[in-house]
Amino acid sequence: MNLEQLKEKIHQYTGNYYDGARLTLLKTKVNSFIKKHNVTIDRIFEDRELLDLFIDSILVNETSFFRHLDQMKEFCEIYLRDIIKKPAYRLMSAGCSTGKEVYSLGMMILENKPDEKRVRVTGVDLSNSVLQVAKEGIYDGSRIDQIPPKYRKYVTLKNGKLYINDEVKRITEFKQGNIVESDYFYFKNYSAIFCRNVIIYFTKDILEKALKNFHSALSKEGILVLAPTEKIDKEFHHLFQPEKKGKFTFYRRVN
Ligand SMILES: C[S@@+](CC[C@H](N)C(=O)[O-])C[C@H]1O[C@@H](n2cnc3c(N)ncnc32)[C@H](O)[C@@H]1O
Numbered sequence: 001m002n003l004e005q006l007k008e009k010i011h012q013y014t015g016n017y018y019d020g021a022r023l024t025l026l027k028t029k030v031n032s033f034i035k036k037h038n039v040t041i042d043r044i045f046e047d048r049e050l051l052d053l054f055i056d057s058i059l060v061n062e063t064s065f066f067r068h069l070d071q072m073k074e075f076c077e078i079y080l081r082d083i084i085k086k087p088a089y090r091l092m093s094a095g096c097s098t099g100k101e102v103y104s105l106g107m108m109i110l111e112n113k114p115d116e117k118r119v120r121v122t123g124v125d126l127s128n129s130v131l132q133v134a135k136e137g138i139y140d141g142s143r144i145d146q147i148p149p150k151y152r153k154y155v156t157l158k159n160g161k162l163y164i165n166d167e168v169k170r171i172t173e174f175k176q177g178n179i180v181e182s183d184y185f186y187f188k189n190y191s192a193i194f195c196r197n198v199i200i201y202f203t204k205d206i207l208e209k210a211l212k213n214f215h216s217a218l219s220k221e222g223i224l225v226l227a228p229t230e231k232i233d234k235e236f237h238h239l240f241q242p243e244k245k246g247k248f249t250f251y252r253r254v255n
Pocket of ligand 1: 059
């Protein structure tokens with residue numbers, strides 16, 4: 001397999017399309033992976049464990065607590081306050097990275113409904129290594145700065161580390177899944193899915209696969225939340241209709 005074929009294989013497998021500077025960076029990452037593990041490119045796709053390690057090494061997993069805070073606040077005002085009235089409900093962070101988005105949502109729920117136990121916030125990611133960090137819920141202590149003061153009671157600072165408190169961990173879970181593979185994205189009955197800063201480098205055909213997966217994972221009239229700069233074009237409005245009640249656009253599942 002040459003680099004062009006590998007690029008296409010990664011595109012089909014993860015959704016991410018590489019060109020320009022990103023392609024140059026990909027080449028560097030591939031070369032250092034091959035050297036480090038002493039394997040050929042073909043071998044990577046024949047071995048599940050190796051493929052997991054490879055995917056870990058190429059995907060960008062930057063994240064933070066309460067990222068796009070104004071958008072989260074608006075989601076809370078417009079949608080979350082109604083969602084938490086349901087007898088039981090689920091929220092998802094698709095492409096959750098190390099779990100900070102999941103825990104931020106968990107804290108927002110508890111702030112609006114202390115002692116809530118009927119909710120699950122599910123973090124889904126393709127990369128195993130980020131999921132391990134997410135499950136532990138232990139971060140560098142300096143990350144406390146990302147958490148607005150009123151939510152800091154949900155974490156504990158000890159010996160330079162930030163620990164997510166048990167009450168938040170109790171309502172969260174983490175699963176491996178691929179948002180562009182229907183066989184590998186088996187989730188159902190979610191009231192809202194956050195998928196922010198994940199689809200930026202998806203091509204249209206791959207984005208359609210992800211949107212169909214989100215459509216089937218959401219319950220009737222469920223809400224899809226993309227990053228503030230991301231949007232769904234008209235051609236997919238039969239799946240998701242834009243809804244703008246405040247500053248931000250959210251997407252409602254078309255039934
Ligand atoms: C830049 S991070 C964004 C994290 C978080 N959503 C946020 O906004 O802070 C993107 C994450 O998406 C994950 N990802 C990329 N392609 C994916 C796919 N096809 N299925 C599941 N997760 C994927 C990456 O592993 C990475 O952890």
